[in-house]
Amino acid sequence: MIERIIIAGSGGQGVMLLGKVMAQAAMVEGKQVTWFPAYGPEVRGGTSHCMVTISDQEIGSPYITEADTLIILNQPSLEKFKGKLKRKGTLILNSSLAKIDPYTKMQVFSFPFTDIAMQIGNIKVANMAALGCFASAKKIIKVKNILKVFKSIAPAGNLEILRVNQQALEEGQKLNHG
Amino acid sequence: MEKIFKRSESLYDVATHYCPGCGHGIAHRLVAEVVDSLGIREKTIGVAPVGCAVVAYDYWNFDCSEAAHGRALAVATGIKRVRPEKIVFTYQGDGDLAAIGTNETIHAANRGENISVVFINNAVYGMTGGQLAPTTLLGQKTATSISGRTKKEHGYPLKISEMLALLPGVCYIERVSLENPQEVLKAKRAITQAFENQINNLGFSLVEILSPCPTYWGLSPKEALDWIKLVMRKEFPLGRIK
Amino acid sequence: MAKTKILLSGNEAIAQGAIQAGCSFYAGYPITPQNEIIAYMAKHMSVPSGIKGQAPRVFIQAESELAAINMVYGAAAAGARAMTSSSSPGISLKQEGISYIAGAQLPAVIVNIMRGGPGLGNIAPAQSDYFQATRGGGHGDYHVIVLAPASAQEAYDLTQIAFDLADKYRIPVMILGDGILGQMMEPVKLSAGKIKVNSVKNWALGGCQGRKPNIVKSFFLREGDLEEFNLRLQKNYQVIKQKEQRCESLFLSDAKVILVAYGTMARIAKSAMSQLRSEGKKIGLIRPISLWPFPQKSFQIKNSKVKYLVLELSYGQMLQDVQLAVNGRQQVEFLGRSGGGILSQEQIINKVKKLL
Structure with a gap:
């Protein structure tokens, strides 16, 4: 098994964190994993992306030339990375901020992660709704392990942050069954 | 017969390699006397520069390190931070401290490193053959300012001590001269002050010493001392700067 | 779940490996793609080392690459396990200091997380500093040991080995990685063992109490002295060539x-x-x-x-x-x-x- 995921959005949407949580959850499951960021001069704004590779074998290049899955949080990122998805690959798309041609050959999971996050009460957790959607769509990492990671990295005592992230994750996970 | 002067324990009994009338010998002796008088020989670490004083450690009987040209204060920073209980000083010429090492000098001073600096200003590069130094006076002839330093071609003599005095991290700066025995005694007092400041953890201290270089000034040793008094001191006035 | 595994970037793994190896002095200057090392050291060097009799750990953000490497020279001369890190253009600036460290036979660890060159190049991963690293890099007949990790785990392990080799042979050791290695995060199993540091450095500067003064230098002006010294260096290099191929x-x-x-x-x-x-x-x-x-x-x-x-x-x-x-x-x-x-x-x- 090898799963190559490119995660992209605008700076500030929590793209790097999404990838790191995913990588840590994969590590918790005992899988091999690499997380590789774009490390250009952009600090805020612009498009931001990272690459996560999860495998049960030794991983070669952490740089992904052809992705199995794209997780895309805004339109410019979709334009930039859709060419990197393999044929019939999986696209997890934030429909609040990006639209795609319905006749595409990709396997598309398009949901309004940003709107879901706003309903929960914190726009910043759109990334975790997308992660929940990925977890249920690809069955590579378990939600309970993502929750373990949340608990290990959440600022001590800040239960509200933990709660909104957890809620976003769970709502994202439910979407595919709707 | 009563012995009223003897060689310091911190000074080896070796023949000098310096030119006749050079100020380095006196400055080396002053440092050694101060180290002995403060009883710190066994915890002193000196950092020698690149320049005429490159082998200063051949004269001093305590631990020493060489430093690349201009980097003495970076090396001293590394030593002092690792061994804060030791007494660390640099001994640097004007080319080392005020030209190639200006950056290291300013930033060590600005960090307020608890280090003492003995800065020899003889207005010329000695070791390499008498070239223009940052401290060379206007009109002074050197191997690389053949008709004399001009402000148009070379800019002005750099007053690094006055510059450093502006930095809040600097504790003490004094300019002294080796032109006569009275001034030599004052120089010794200033070096003592710089070392005592370090012992008392007061931060960065620097003593600038106007020092004769008869060879590259084209003067006799006696004339060189007079030149400090009559010419050099006008550009570099003596006294406490900070 | 392997409890001792944590997710670290190659840069962080190098920094953590250095701390695990008892590195007590770090000086560096920011440059991409190795900034995580200087940031990690800034955060973690303030924690006491836990080694008996050892002074507090020191972190300095230097004013320049030159200052950083020369601070490392001073710290190593004073007996500390000292490290600096940079990326290609910064390593070029450090070459003066590396040559002096080699000439003064000081142990030190230098990290180069390579980027594209020549000149300012770019910040993309590259391996184009191989010649510079393996042929000495600065002036003079010298070598540094060069170790090239391929994973975050190996970056962590080799950095610890680098400090041991540096002390053993009194030689600068370079960790040579590239932007991908530095930036990529991977699970790293941390060693649980106690920090072992060989503190016997008879040559180090610390004041001459009860002994003759120590002089740390690379200057040999008298005829024949430098040749004799260089032959001793070469002898050391021959031993390293025989024993340390990895x-x-x-x-x-x-x-x-x-x-x-x-x-x-x-x-x-x-x-x-x-x-x-x-x-x-x-x-x-x-x-x-x-x-x-x-x-x-x-x-x-x-x-x-x-x-x-x-x-x-x-x-x-x-x-x-x-x-x-x-x-x-x-x-x-x-x-x-x-x-x-x-x-x-x-x-x-x-x-x-x-x-x-």
Whole structure:
């Protein structure tokens, strides 16, 4: 098994964190994993992306030339990375901020992660709704392990942050069954 | 017969390699006397520069390190931070401290490193053959300012001590001269002050010493001392700067 | 869940490895793509070392690369385990200090997380500082030991080994990585053991109480002295060449084509090898871990029909060491990209198929 995921959005949407949580959850499951960021001069704004590779074998290049899955949080990122998805690959798309041609050959999971996050009460957790959607769509990492990671990295005592992230994750996970 | 002067324990009994009338010998002796008088020989670490004083450690009987040209204060920073209980000083010429090492000098001073600096200003590069130094006076002839330093071609003599005095991290700066025995005694007092400041953890201290270089000034040793008094001191006035 | 594993970038793994090795002095200057090292050290060097009798750990953000390496010189002269880190253009600036450290026989660890060059180049991963690292880099007849990790775990482990080698041979040791290694995060198993530091450094500066003064220097003006000193250095280098070659070799016994690559490039080469072997192709791999000394012993293959394919993120630098090691016995081919281009598994496979 090898799963190559490119995660992209605008700076500030929590793209790097999404990838790191995913990588840590994969590590918790005992899988091999690499997380590789774009490390250009952009600090805020612009498009931001990272690459996560999860495998049960030794991983070669952490740089992904052809992705199995794209997780895309805004339109410019979709334009930039859709060419990197393999044929019939999986696209997890934030429909609040990006639209795609319905006749595409990709396997598309398009949901309004940003709107879901706003309903929960914190726009910043759109990334975790997308992660929940990925977890249920690809069955590579378990939600309970993502929750373990949340608990290990959440600022001590800040239960509200933990709660909104957890809620976003769970709502994202439910979407595919709707 | 009563012995009223003897060689310091911190000074080896070796023949000098310096030119006749050079100020380095006196400055080396002053440092050694101060180290002995403060009883710190066994915890002193000196950092020698690149320049005429490159082998200063051949004269001093305590631990020493060489430093690349201009980097003495970076090396001293590394030593002092690792061994804060030791007494660390640099001994640097004007080319080392005020030209190639200006950056290291300013930033060590600005960090307020608890280090003492003995800065020899003889207005010329000695070791390499008498070239223009940052401290060379206007009109002074050197191997690389053949008709004399001009402000148009070379800019002005750099007053690094006055510059450093502006930095809040600097504790003490004094300019002294080796032109006569009275001034030599004052120089010794200033070096003592710089070392005592370090012992008392007061931060960065620097003593600038106007020092004769008869060879590259084209003067006799006696004339060189007079030149400090009559010419050099006008550009570099003596006294406490900070 | 392996409890001791944590997710670290290669840069962070190097920093954590240094701390685990008892590094008590770090000075550095920011430059991409190694900024995580300086940030990690800033955060963690303020925590007491826990080693009895050792002064507090020191972190300094230096005013320049030159100042940083010379601070490391001073700290090493004073007996500390000292480290600095940078990336290609910064390492060029440090070469003066590295030469002095080699000349003064001081132990120190220098990290170069390579980026594209020449000049300011770019911040993309590259392996184009191989010559500079393995041929000395600065002025004079000297070498530094060069270790090239290929994973975050190995970055952590080799950094600890680097400090031991530096002390053992009184030599600067360089950790040579690239932007991918530095930036990529991977699970790292941290060693639980106690920090062991050999504190006997009779030559170090610390005040001459009860002994003759120590002098740390690289200056030998008297006729014959420098030659004598350089011969002593060379003798040390010969011992290192014999004892410290490090290498990973895979499937050499039946290989028809042997891939040779280090660092990140070796990971991609390994993937290509696995793919080709699954197709029944007899492919092997040599991954030099020590670049100086170069693992020449691993190239003593008799079969003259074997071909080597050297893969680098440069236009052929390690290639020269492979050619020297093979010494004309077999064919040596090369494939490389530089300036931000990364060789893909497919490019390697296509080239290998042409050689078979």
